[in-house]
Amino acid sequence: MNNIAGTKSSLTWAVHISVAVLVIAWLLPTVGLFVSSFRTADQIATSGWWKALFSQEQTLSLRAAPAEEQVQVGNLYVIEGQIFESEARPEIQTWGISSRAVDAFIPGDSAELRGGGIFTLDVDGTYRIENTEPFDVSRGQRVFITAEVPPEFTLNNYYTVVFDPNNIEGMSKAFINTLTVTIPATIIPILIAAFAAYALAWMEFPGRALLIAAVVGLLVVPLQLALIPLLKFHNDIGIGKGYIGVWLAHTGFGMPMAIYLLRNYMVGLPRDIIENARVDGATEFQIFIKIILPLSFPALASFAIFQFLWTWNDLLVSLVFLIDSTGETTVMTKQIVEILGTRGGNWEILATAAFVSIIVPLIVFFAMQKYLVRGMLAGSVK
Incomplete structure (x- = not known):
């Protein structure tokens, strides 16, 4: 059953x-x-x-005030202050003055310093350093604190990545460059492939079957195989180091998939509509513009999603065809690689930069994903 x-x-x-x-x-x-x-x-x-979202036990490395802030109280030289610089002051659990023993003391204990003097730290971060001799160390005493730190969130990462022009992490220019590469590299192959797909689907001419077979064969050509010959050709004609070269490269690499996808969809459209339009005197161009394109929107949107995501996330083609030592044409993927190489320990900056780079693809995908399945199933059902 x-x-x-x-x-x-x-x-x-x-x-x-x-x-x-x-x-x-x-x-x-x-x-x-x-x-x-x-x-x-x-x-x-x-x-x-x-x-x-939960409080975490962390070991913080902080410094007390430098020797310039010492005051003389009777026979003692004293440095007092608050170990926490921000207003958020977690409750101290243990502390120490050596990285080898960060939990040697509890709040309220006193520790003897190597250079002389007594260091006392309270649970709220208030400290007192006293000595019978003047302090001559310019830098403040380093203190290691273990405390239960509440959750903390900040927008400084986004400011550093997107808006701060004084830092290498600034990606606002790279964001604009990526849009400059991606939008034309998505629109150009769609425009060309739509005309080609209509011709292969509904126009009779010699060699059409061979052209369809050639398009299918080009789908399996590796991208890396064509990079060097194509770059050499671009350099010979003078477009190998700018946006035009990368637009044409993305167009060429995306064209077989676009023609194959759109042709399969257009073949499945009702023949009666096209024949009636021809009987009414419509030209092939009018049929294509007024009938085929509106009916083929799911397939167009489907390919646009794939082409946009691939072009936006591309690194290899941009590295090959956007050769620029000044950084004027650096795209976001290359910028993230540079951040990873120069500031590999700043994971908060890397996470923010990576998320900024996927915001636009996420918006495009969720806005057009309802057309994705319809476009991918083009031609599979009659």
Whole structure:
């Protein structure tokens, strides 16, 4: 009875579980990246993003005030202050004056300093250093504190990445450059492939079958195989170091997939509509503009999603065809690689930069994903 049309399969639950697992596996890295982009460096270093909403035990390295702030009180030289620079003052659990023994003392204890003097630290971060001789160390005493730190989120990461022009992490220019590469590299192949797909689907001419076979064959040509010859050709004609070269490269690499996808969709359109338009005197161009393009919007949107995502996330083609030592044409993927190479320890900056780079693809995908399945199934059902 399970094979009768209209009845539910006994394996429906397995399908639902599989879909749920795939969705969770896809969402978890994105959610983790989003949460990490708002966390501080200390919290990222001490706990995973899934613990971002809970207080965490952290060991902080802080410094007391320098020797210039000492005052003489009777026969003693005293330095007093608050060990925490910010208003957020967690409750201190243990502390120490050596990295080898960060939990040697508890709040209220006093420690003898190597250079002479007594260091006393209270639970709220108030400290007192006193000595019978003047302090001659210019830098303040380093103190290691273990405390229960509450959750902390900040927008400084985004300011540093996007808006701060004095830092290498500034990606505002790279963001504009990526849009400059991606938008034309998505529109140009769609325009050309739509005309070609209509001709291969509805126009009779010698060699059409060979052209269709050639398009299918080009789908399996590796991108890396054509990079060097294409770059040499671009350099010979003078477009190898600018936007025109990278636009044409993305257009050429995306054209076979675009023609194949759109042609399969257009073949499945009702023939009667096109024949009636021809009987009414419509030209091929009028049929293409007024009938074929509106009906083919799901396939156009489907390819636009793939081409946009591939071009936006591309690094190889940009590195080859956007040769610029000044950084004027640096795209976001290359900028993130530079951040990783120069500031590899600043995970909060890397997480923010990576999330900024995927915001636009996420918006495009969710805005147009309803057309994705319809476009991918083009030509599969008659």
